[in-house]
Amino acid sequence: MQNTSQIDWDIILDNIPPNANEATVSSKFIPSLFQGLGFGGGDECPQFNTGRGADCVDFAARRHKPGESSFLFSKTNPYLLVEVKGRATNAGARINLSCGTPAYRDTQAQIIRYLLAPNCVTAQWGIITNSTHIQLFRRHGKIVIPATANLLIKKENIHGIISHIKQLIDKPPRSLSICIYNNKGGVGKTTTVINLAAILRKEGKRVLVVDFDSQADSSQSLNVSSGEVTLSECLIDTKLDIRKAVVSFSVTDRNGKTAHLFDVIPCDNGMDRFINSEFHASIQRGIKRLRDLLNIFTYSYDYILIDCPTQWLFFSQSGVYASDVVLIPSKHNGLTSLHNAVRVIRDFIPEIQKERRDGGPVALPIFFNGERITEHSRRIAEEEIDKIVSQNDQLLPYFRPKATKGNKSTFIFHLPAYASVANAAFVNLPAVFVHKTVAEHYLGLAKEYFL
Amino acid sequence: MGKFDYVGQLMHLPLESLQSSEMSSESEFVVTAAAARLQETDGRNWIPLIVKEVGDYQYEVVSNHFIFAVAQHADLEKVWCIIIQPDDEIIDQTQFLAREKTPRINLATASRDMIFAALRHLAASPENPLKGVDLTVAVNRIEAADRSAWQDFSPIPKLKCGITKGKKLDALNSVFFIDAPPPPPAPPEIISIKQASHEEILERLKYLTDYRIGGFDKFEPETIADIIFAAPKTKWKSLNPLTKLDCGFETSHIKVLKTVFSL
Known part of the structure; x- marks a missing residue:
């Protein structure tokens, strides 16, 4: 099998007419x-039926392992x-696949749809390309996120692009x-973190909660204290x-049996001083530091949940920088939470994306947290959401996630409030372990977004 | 500079994450004594090191090397630094401001005041490489010379201003550079002066004057083009009659004109 360095990309790119x-x-x-x-011979198959209607993706592929039938033959479990x-186009009109163009948005939507289709549940990666642009997407459960920026292919960078994509899909x-x-x-961030962690654990997932809020709400709710070293020490000391x-x-059950639920990196007393910007001088790489630190856990947990303060x-910048997706709890009875959600999606996340240069993180659609509607x-x-999306149609997927061209769905996921959710904090136990209905709702949240 | 960049920020970095390719040449006494004072004042260096990022969590000292030497001598664990953009021009600037490098000026365009100041700066240095040079005479002659086409400092000894070839001329390198103009493009095709149109004559004369070839910069191309075009040339047997026209050409100019005109 040839590797990418043996392919003469200059000739290949020269042979593709504009x-x-x-x-x-x-x-x-x-x-x-x-x-x-x-990928070798027989590893890929053109026009693969995704199992959703007549949808066919242009190519699907899986590497052939010894003893397995080739993908071309079996046409199952694409990777x-x-x-x-x-x-x-066939008529000669140029197709511009750069970010923000209608062609890009349509193609991105297409690869997301294909990756989530029934015959593609084993597919972890999706590529969109027209040989001028290329972008890799990663699927994790129900989430599809960019794994690289949308890259402009040139003779000088194609080797680098292909080997970077290979590195990602290999591991x-x-x-x-x-x-x-x-x-x-007050939109229930900490409650969401704790209960989402607990419900994901109930679904058999390995979860790490990072309390990156100097108020230490998550750590206090769970009654956990620092480990051998503290997060604030790690932020400063790279060794x-x-x-x-x-x-x-x-948790310990009535019979005294202890069961491990999930892991936590608690907030510690040292975090308070980082509110004072003078201490930022000791954190090398600034807001990128948390992501560098958490990188080591990428291969050991299914979910890493980061709890951040409001401002x-x-x-918060570190938490958003360190994440693949941003989940935005909102309140239907507090319009300011909606407007702040707009700021997060429209202003803050793009700032971080610009800095990260790998297409991430991405915002998830908002959900309503608490109080009966x-x-x-x-x-x-x-009415307020109508106003928001009419002023900026790019916000539609975040505020009207189920709306399509032919269907003006106003659905937004809603987690109702229960007294038990708040009370559970006093017994240092996530509410989902105490209250069956609460568990049902958080399971709904996990399934709506992630599972 | 991105919004979240630490470029420009004061950072408190571990000394061991810093490296330097240059050494401070300060005496051991100065370094040791300064290190002692630094320790006495809580070990906080109030004048920061200037560093550039060379990798994740790795930095190189680009200026204030003296402070780096002192911080090491004082056994500081962490040192206050400003991370700068790693562009060569910016690094140069920090070195000028830290007095670790002397800025140089373009002699081809420098004003009289700047040239004079630069020469005085050289003369004031302990080794005074311009010993015996009358600076006023030197600046007068350099200013008066047509420096715009200089490719290097070699025309200076010809000015007979006391700056001779060797140590004196070489010393100018530390304060001046010459941003030589780009070489002229290929000349227009040689054309018969008898058959050339007014436009073709003007084009060639403009080439010689614009690129200051063979002293042609003193001519007015439009005027001499008119004279040449209007002159009766049918009986000419060479280009020499050009010297008889009212253009101001001398024999030396004919040689230059032959690069663009034939008979």
Whole structure:
């Protein structure tokens, strides 16, 4: 099998005409792409039926393991999907696949749909390309996120791009990091973190909770204290092992039997001083430091949940920078939480994306947290959301996630409030372990977004 | 500079994460004594080191090397630094401001005041490389010379201003550079002066004057093009009659004109 460095990309790229249609890109570029990514003969199959209606993705692939039938023969359990576009349409009109163009948005939506289709549950990666642009997406449960930026292919960088993509798909990360954040306080961020962690654990997932809020709400609710080293020490001292900051959150049942639930990196007393910006001078790489620290856990947990404070300062910026997705709890009866959600999606996350340069993190659709919705308050919230999306249609997927061209769905996931959720904090136990209905609702949240 | 960049920020970095390719040449006495004072004042260096990021959690000292030497001598665990953008021009600037490098000026365009100040700066240095040079005479002659086409300092000894080839001329390198103009493009094709249109004559004369070739910069191309074009040339047997026209050409100019005109 040839590796990417043996492929003469100069010749391959020279042979693709500027007005190449999809068929030409498929025949002149895609075979070398697969070869560069380490796929051999029989590993890929064109026009793979995704199992959703008549949807077919242009190519699907899985590496052949000894003793297994080849993918081309079995056509099951794909690992990578590739959606190809031309550099131009058959009629010769140029197709611009750069970020923000309608062609890009449509193709991105297409690869997400394919990755979540029934015949593709084993597919972890999706590529969109027209041989001028290329972007890799990663699927984790129900989430599809960019794994690279949308890259412009040039002769000088194609080797680097292909080997970077190969590196990623050869060693897929296990975890999805989720930052729970809204710029408005009192939307139940900590409650969401703790109960989401608990319900994901109930579903058999390995979970790490990072309390990155100097108020230490999560740590106090769970009654956990620091490990051998503290998170604040690790932020400053690059030689400390962050794994020693991890403590276990366990519960003891009536029979005295202790069960481990999930792991926590608690907040510690040292975090308070980082509110003072003078102490930021000791944190090398600034807001990037937390992501560097958590990187080591990428292969050992299914979910990393990061609890952040409200203000858009060091803690929250670090939490959002360290995450793959941002989950934004909101309140239907507090319009400021909606407007703050807009700021997070429209302003803050793009700032971080610009800094990260790998396409991440991405915002998830908002959900309503707490209080029973009366018809009146629902109407007010809906009118406000109508206003928000009419001013900026790019916000539609976050405020009207189920709306399609033909269906104006106003659905937003809603977690009702229960007294038991708040009370559970006093017994240092996530409410989902105390209250069956609460557990049902958080399971609903986990299934809506992640599972 | 990105919004979340630490570029420009004062950072408190571990000494061991810093490296330096240059050494401070301060005497051991100065370094030791300064280190002692630094320790006496809580070990906080109030004048920061200037560093650039060379890798994740790795930095290189680009200026204030003296402070780096003192911090090491004082056994500081962490030292206050400013991380700068790693562009060569910016690094140069920090070194000028830290007096670790002397800035140089372009002699081709420098003003009289700047040239004079630079020469005085050289003369004031302990080794005075311009010993015996009358600075006023030197600056007068350098200023008066047509420096715009200089490729290097070699025309200076010809000015007979006391700056001779060797140590004196070499010393100028530390305060001046010459940003030589780009070489002229290939000349227009040689054309018969008898058959050339007014436009073709002007184009060639403009080439010689614009690129100051063979002393042609003193001519007015439009005026001499008119004279040449209007002159009766049918009986010419060479280009020499050009010297008889009212253009101000001398024999030396004919040689230059032959690079763009034939008979």
